[in-house]
Amino acid sequence: MAAVAETLDAVQSVTESGYKWGFSTDIEMDIAPKGLSEDTIRLISARKNEPGWLLEWRLKAFALWQQMEEPEWAMVHHPPIDYQDVHYYAAPKQKPGPKSLDEVDPELLRTYEKLGIPLKERAILAGVEEEGGARPQVAVDAVFDSVSVATTFRETLAEAGVIFCPISEAVQKHPELVRKYLGSVVPVGDNFFAALNSAVFTDGSFVFIPKGVRCPMELSTYFRINARNTGQFERTLIIAEEGAYASYLEGCTAPQRDENQLHAAVVELVAMADAQIKYSTVQNWYPGDSEGRGGIYNFVTKRGACRGARSKISWTQVETGSAITWKYPSCILQGDDSVGEFYSVAVTANHQQADTGTKMIHIGKNTRSTIVSKGISAGHSNNTYRGLVRILPRADGARNFTQCDSLLIGDQCGAHTVPYIESRNPTAKLEHEATTSKIADDQLFYCRQRGLSQEDAVGLIVNGFCKDVLKELPMEFAVEAQKLLAVSLEGSVG
């Protein structure tokens, strides 16, 4: 069964099983009116039939947000965002999807083809309704606009004791877990966009891996933005209990749009003793056209807490989309001997702007962190690495290695590196390296004289430049990501 059909089923079942504010009947109420106020938040909360404590939590976030100012320190520029001109709630449309791939926008299909996405998966991505198709190889929690409505492979996961469901469902079914962990890594007033998200988040994924369980499959979410003028405010919460392991994949596609869309997600990871969480992202949202019009504003707060001893959190990201990216997946290394990793490739072309990096906060003894960041700028874009490594006084024997490399393609783009290195423990060892260069003429010449086209040669060299990061991706993503790099840089070489 294809995703959309399943989506419809899931909506049906959810609606029947007690969503008294079910959205299937009243088309008028599918989208909340534009604007943000306490009323909007009460509406969202009521729609989702949330318990009182969650509404309180949202209102507290909103009160804090109103006192906050939009951060200006990032090296990105955009016209001021009118937060009152955004719909903060949109339920999925009940209109049928295209019947076959023939009905899908050929431009979209070409992109999929270039990315080498299998036909079956393409159909899923394009939302084609299909009967009796093979199931995808990964468990997909598809987020269509703001309400997460379809989840596959749930039984297999349930057998292992893994909970993988929309966070709105977790609020209903596992309120004690949500209440315990929500906001425990990213507090409601953490920053402007996180506070906004806390006030208005509509859905996202919830993962709970119980003690000692190794999650039997890669967990995956395809985020998509479909409705016009809808801010996306996902909230993801992943908890790995003692000795548990989870690998989570997040991928994004978005159809072309003329208007800028705001996206302010929050992802929280909690790893207890000996637990491991691997979080991989391929971010491929609409970056705007070649003149820089349109495209997604991606202002994301991602943070993981290594709470227990020997826990490990690993972030891997390939960022090729969005008009503006503002994103710093971080690790708080509380447990002794805990490990944080950040592997990132950020590609900007045309007029894209990316300000991305990480924070590694070393609190526990013998904590270790590794940061490998590869930034590629082309066209008129600007690409900034911004990272913090902080060693607190108790973190004896802490260790950090950071490498940030930037590659410039063309003379109209910018590449920036802004690392912050703070150490308050003499037994800690920190190393930081950064380089900026362009593709060497001799490398290009070597490839060209062996018959590669200019674009293929650049694609090959860029992939080599990013190899340290790409090899960290799960197989499902690695191939797609390599092609994505080449596609993203198309037309910027020459």
Added chain:
Amino acid sequence: MNAVAQPSALQVRAQDFLARYEGLKDRLPGDAAVRTAAAAAFARTGLPGPREEAWRYTSLRPLAEIGFREPLGPLADCAALLAGLPAIEGPRLVFVDGRFRADLSAVPSHVTVRTGTPAFGTLARLDEKLVTLNTMLAEDGATIDVAEGIDAGTLLLISLGSGSHSHPVAFHPRHALHLSPGASMTLIEIAMGAGTYLHNPVTSITVDAAATLTHLRIQNESPDAFHLSTVYADVGARGTYDSFALTLGGRLARMEVHAHLHGEKAAAHLNAAQLLGGNQHADFTTVVAHDAPATASRQTVKNVLTGHARGVFQGKIEVARVAQKTDGYQMNQALLLSPDAEIDSKPQLEIYADDVKCSHGATVGDLDPDQLFYLRSRGVAQAEARSILVRAFLSEALDPIVHEEARAAMETAITAWWERQSV
């Protein structure tokens, strides 16, 4: 923001500086228009606060707690301080509490020197708040000109905080140095003193085409002093600004250098070492703007921190679109020798040209136990072994100094510093 909020300590201090300006403005020498503009700007902006990105690691809070006044009264006797100066031969310009002292100076013969009025120059910008403060209150300074093709040899620029006043004093000397095409010179700046004072010098340096300035600084201020200096260096085609700054003294210190490489193949070397103990705080902040093709910059900055000291390094390399073939390199290393010391480092690249080679590196850690063991196993005592390793650590920054006497003076000062620390 609450409209009736109490003014912060920094705001109170800024008001105090403004009041001093109001009282003095009719008597201060130099261009009144420049000064008036600065006062207006300072009234608007005040002192830099902790929420400003450039000041995130250095708080002027300790400064705000002290009421500074002008150094008044008879000429201070500085015999003791003068006796402590390193033995470096050559002509010298001596400023005591920010005022030129002809009786202690020996004016050089190959260069034009003018004193008695602040040398405002054209490089300083009023968006730097401490420069604005300096512009508003500067009383004196040296204007130094080296004519085309002249090798002016060595010149010492000495600042002494006399400590002979009954109250803390603030002085804001304003110097300007111009090297005409093909000229060269070694400027050795030494800052020393006694007692509590604020030394807030601003120096504008213009290095014309193919000229070379070697700028060596020893900051060994009194342990209660505040040293906040700003240097602007504009370098023309094939010119070189080659600098090294050693920070040993002061309770709170910051050296800020803005180097602007605007001519083809211009070069800047901004090396530094900060050796801090006790509750000292020192900050070395640089901005190198590569604004012409084939320019080069090199920075090696070393921190050795003991006690509760806090060292800060902020280094920014900006490469403009026209500055193809830029070569920028920056290395920042810190040794933390005590559990309570702290280093904060922010090397930064901002690059808009594609055919460039820019890199930076940073390391932080204690002395390598293997290296210590190696020395100990050869019979070297613990303290001696540490001393050897610290010197080896510093040598990369000190070695490029070609001026023998200056380097010897620095090494002597480092030895004295090391002996004061019980590590």
